[in-house]
Amino acid sequence: MSDEKANLFGEFRRMARTSGAVGGIAARVAGQRFLGIKTDKAAHAEDLKAILGGLKGPMMKVAQMLSTIPDALPEEYARELATLQSNAPPMGWPFVRRRMASELGPAWQSRFKTFGQEAAAAASLGQVHRATLPDGRQVACKLQYPDMPTVVEADLRQLKLAMGLYARMDSSIQGGDIYDELRDRLREELDYEREAAQMRLYGLMLENVEGVRVPSPVPELTTKRLLTMNWLDGRAIQQRIEEDPSQDERNAYARTLFRAWYVPFYRYGVIHGDPHLGNYQVRPDDRGINLLDFGTIRVFEPRFVGGTVMLFEAIESGDDDKAAHAFEKWGFRDLKRDTMDVLMKWARFVHEPLMEDRERPIQETNDPLYGRKVAEEVHAGLKRTGGVRPPREFVLMDRATVGLGSVFLRLRARVNWHRLFKEMVEGFDEAELAARQAEALARAGVPAAGAVAV
Secondary structure, eight states, X not given: OOHHHHHHHHHHHHHHHHHHHHHHHHHHHHHHHHHOOOOOHHHHHHHHHHHHHXXXXXXXXXXXXXXXXXXXXXXHHHXXXXXXXXXXXXXXXXXXXXXXXXHHOTTGGGGOSEEOSSOSEEOSSEEEEEEEOTTSOEEEEEEEOTTHHHHHHHHHHHHHHHXXXXXXXXXXXXXXXXXXXXXXXXXXXXXXXXXXXXXXXXXXXXXXSTTEEOXXXXXXXXXXXXXXXXXXXXXXXXXXXXXXXXXXXXXXXXXXXXXXXXXXXXXXXXXXXXXXXXXXXXXXXXXXXXXXXXXXXXXXXXXHHHHHHHHHHHHHHXXXXXXXXXXXXXXXXXXXXXXXXXXXXXXXXXXXXGSSSSOBOSOOSOOTXXXXXXXXXXXXXXXXXXXXXXXXTHHHHHHHHHHHHHHHHHXXXXXXXXXXXXXXXXXXXXXHHHHHHHHHHHHHTXXXXXXXXX
16 A cells, blocks of 8 residues: 555544544534533543543644633533543554664664663653663653654644534634644644754753753754654652652742743743643752653744733733733734623633732632633623634643643642742843844744744
């Protein structure tokens, strides 16, 4: 069978597997909404998670992203899909050898002193092997699963169908730009040479941030489908949390993570868009953090970052006109005042930990569903006022904020979030950010095309 026919058959088979799940969602939700048929959406969501969780990465990653965007999916589906983890079967050693030969040539093993035959870790689009270079350096080799571009395109078609069906049932949040953003970021993530450049960018942006370590790529052993980087010793932060560390240690992790995410954003207009627990480790030698996986990176125009600072100032001072200007800088168009009032409920919820100059947990209520309740109020308000079309930049910014907040909740950290934030934005100037951003992108070699998507 030719490669083209094999790819086409693989895509068809994958679409057949996911289309049943998508169709099931549409039938059940539409049946309840339009025909009054009662369905067990929670049970169906569990089935959907089982179906999608066995796929190799992209749909799982998209589901994780959508689960953090209020009302992009029905509550039951968002809750179940948020728990998805990649459980794709690992590539066996004979397959790995062939894949490595296709990336580095038939004599690829001569370029390593040792190369682990078993995968050391799984990534959303591939798997990681530990190896040693001839000069003794320990490295991690992230090798992409075969035919992932075809897989991603098939998943994107299914995602577009699913989001379109849901939009017909509920237009409170119009998701066209959300889809475009997820599509572009997923396509970028396929390019490991781009990820290597983004890794260099993070190394530059965080080089003076205490407690954060970023791996460095090995360019001569990196291709579009193979990313080789220095190995960082560490273990999953979730394991350390389960050991019940001291409050001081929990607080130290939280402060380091806050700076790891928001120094790049407020000083360079860049954010790491994938803040799930698998993307950072605790180091064995201190209370520092290893930051990993730089495939989903968003570079913002300085005006968007300026809008974020302006919105904080508007909430702090109670200035509704300034808030309206901030939403305009973010890219919201023709917002009615009553729609903006609804959006401000979500903005106040997100900014609430930043408002008081004192040590506190990220959320003071003990209600684990508090955030969901706020989102439901916002959803109901948007339905009442005619809906809204979020700008595409909002997707990863919101994911980072909500995702990182959930990590702070798990850490049970108590820090002064207000002072951490003020440290980020002191002396903020859009022109200075633009200059720093341009210099950092050029030094890191981040591709100009698509670097700032608008």
